[in-house]
Amino acid sequence: xxxxxxxxxxxxxxxxxxxxxxxxxxxxxxxxxxxxxxxxxxxxxxxxxxxxxxxxxxxxxxxxxxxxxxxxxxxxxxxxxxxxxxxxxxxxxxxxxxxxxxxxxxxxxxxxxxxxxxxxxxxxxxxxxxxxxxxxxxxxxxxxxxxxxxxxxxxxxxxxxxxxxxxxxxxxxxxxxxxxxxxxxxxxx
Numbered sequence: 001x002x003x004x005x006x007x008x009x010x011x012x013x014x015x016x017x018x019x020x021x022x023x024x025x026x027x028x029x030x031x032x033x034x035x036x037x038x039x040x041x042x043x044x045x046x047x048x049x050x051x052x053x054x055x056x057x058x059x060x061x062x063x064x065x066x067x068x069x070x071x072x073x074x075x076x077x078x079x080x081x082x083x084x085x086x087x088x089x090x091x092x093x094x095x096x097x098x099x100x101x102x103x104x105x106x107x108x109x110x111x112x113x114x115x116x117x118x119x120x121x122x123x124x125x126x127x128x129x130x131x132x133x134x135x136x137x138x139x140x141x142x143x144x145x146x147x148x149x150x151x152x153x154x155x156x157x158x159x160x161x162x163x164x165x166x167x168x169x170x171x172x173x174x175x176x177x178x179x180x181x182x183x184x185x186x187x188x189x
Contacts, residue, residue, distance in 0.1 A: 015072055026065040029057035048106035056103050063096040080137050083130045090122050091115070 032038060038045045038053040050056040067089065074085040094115055 015076060018072060019069065022065055022069055025068070026061050029054060029061045032057040047103055049103040056099075059099050059103075060096065063092050063099060067092040067096060080133055081130055083126055083133065086126045087123055090119060090126075094119060 032053045034052060034054040036047055036051050036053065038047075045053060047053045047056040050059065070085055070089045070092065074082060074089060077085065098115070
């Protein structure tokens with residue numbers, strides 16, 4: 001039990017540190033040189049599209065920081081609608097990938113202009129999934145069966161629950177004299 005608590009505490013601490021240092025992650029672009037080429041002992045980076053390494057780093061970190069925060073939110077969210085967070089995650093991922101592609105390869109085609117057209121199928125699938133999950137959860141919580149509602153001709157907006165309807169139905173099916181029915185009816189109310 002204590003090992004599980006300490007693991008939970010360690011994970012929570014790492015997440016809190018990542019969130020607290022996210023502004024510093026964004027402002028890391030200030031350490032990059034202002035020029036078209038960045039040479040260091042490991043590699044040489046040439047900014048072709050932005051023509052300035054500082055501008056390219058500002059763009060990349062401006063996409064990466066919210067993407068990291070959204071990923072943390074997605075993996076730690078306990079709400080039923082957490083799949084909806086995938087929509088901005090996909091959007092930022094696409095923007096980051098297109099910015100990297102344009103800067104590294106200087107493809108003649110700018111792919112960030114019509115991003116909603118390319119992302120619409122993913123958005124539709126994710127939102128459909130979220131709505132399906134919502135329906136399943138509400139079905140479990142409230143016990144809604146649409147075929148039963150149609151069969152009984154009941155309104156889903158009725159203030160009576162299924163249990164109340166079952167009691168009324170069982171009460172109506174009992175064969176008792178008129179006075180006993182009224183007396184039982186008032187007792188059950």
